[in-house]
Amino acid sequence: MDFNEADLENRLKNLTHEGRIAFGASCCERMLPNYKKFVGIEQWGDYDFFRKTLDKIWKQTYEPKAPQDRLDKLKQQVFDLLPDEEEFESIYVSYALEAGATVRNMLKYCQTRDVKYLLAVVNLLIATVDLFVQEKHDMDSQDPHLEEKIIQDIFMQKELKKQLEDLELLKNQKTFNESYIKVFRSSVEGKSNIEL
Numbered sequence: 001m002d003f004n005e006a007d008l009e010n011r012l013k014n015l016t017h018e019g020r021i022a023f024g025a026s027c028c029e030r031m032l033p034n035y036k037k038f039v040g041i042e043q044w045g046d047y048d049f050f051r052k053t054l055d056k057i058w059k060q061t062y063e064p065k066a067p068q069d070r071l072d073k074l075k076q077q078v079f080d081l082l083p084d085e086e087e088f089e090s091i092y093v094s095y096a097l098e099a100g101a102t103v104r105n106m107l108k109y110c111q112t113r114d115v116k117y118l119l120a121v122v123n124l125l126i127a128t129v130d131l132f133v134q135e136k137h138d139m140d141s142q143d144p145h146l147e148e149k150i151i152q153d154i155f156m157q158k159e160l161k162k163q164l165e166d167l168e169l170l171k172n173q174k175t176f177n178e179s180y181i182k183v184f185r186s187s188v189e190g191k192s193n194i195e196l
Contacts, residue, residue, distance in 0.1 A: 001160045002151060003126055005119060011167045012115050018061040019170040020118055022181065024106045025058045026166050026188050027121050030159075031099035031128065033192035038096030042088055045096065046081050050103055053078065057106050058185060061176040071111050078104040094131055095196070098124045122163065125193060129159050132194040159193050 012020055032050060039045040053074055056066065066074075082100040083093050102121045109117035133139070133153045139146060150156055169184070 001157055001164070003160060005123075008122060008163070008167075009115060009119060011171070012118050015167070015170050016174060016176075017113060018176040019173055020113075020115070021057065021061045021106070021110065022173075022176065022184060023163075023166050023170055024102075024109060024118050024121050025054060025061075026185065027125050027163070028054050028057065028099075028102045028106055029185060029188040030162070030191060030193035031095075031102050031125060033190060034092070034095035034128065034194065034196050035099035037192075037196040038083065038090070038092040038099075041090060041092055042083070044083060044088070049077065049081060050100065053103055053107075057103070057110065058181055060110050061181050062178050065110060068111060071107050075104055075107045078107065091131075091135060092196075095128055095194070098128045125159060125163075126156075129153075129156050129193055155194060162188075162193075 012023065015023065032047075032054060035045065035050055036047045039047045056074070060066070078100055082104075083096050085093050085097060087093075102124045105117045105120045105124070108114070109121075130150050133150050133155055134141070134146075136155075137149075137153075139149065143149070173180070
């Protein structure tokens with residue numbers, strides 16, 4: 001299975017607005033444990049804030065949307081809690097930064113309904129798995145087959161498969177309520193896409 005951004009964009013455009021939020025929130029959910037791991041190791045950041053913010057994003061699928069000024073405030077708070085890669089030496093800083101950025105892009109999507117922010121979320125997921133795979137296998141960045149090896153790795157294949165499964169589940173879903181979202185998100189809650 002390969003990553004095809006044009007195909008992803010078409011699939012996203014075929015979802016309802018609520019379906020797109022559910023898809024993006026599912027992506028963020030798989031990144032959130034990576035931020036939590038960073039906070040535990042570095043004693044910096046605020047995992048609880050990200051948890052509550054992502055819960056608010058999930059709610060956007062079945063409750064009236066939050067006021068613009070509230071979303072602006074949340075975006076700024078998220079930005080303030082993104083770690084600076086130059087201040088930390090741990091590999092986890094990249095994972096935390098990308099996790100936080102997915103949440104910020106979801107807030108932007110909720111404000112604008114612009115699919116480009118969902119594509120940014122997915123690209124951050126792919127970048128996280130890409131980095132993890134390279135670190136895990138100590139891959140040579142000069143290897144001419146590097147990208148092929150990364151895309152074939154089990155972690156990347158699992159991530160791409162999960163995205164496709166979510167898109168398939170959501171494409172015919174027209175009605176969203178709290179009970180549907182509870183079941184939908186139960187498959188990802190607390191589960192890192194890189195098993196941290």
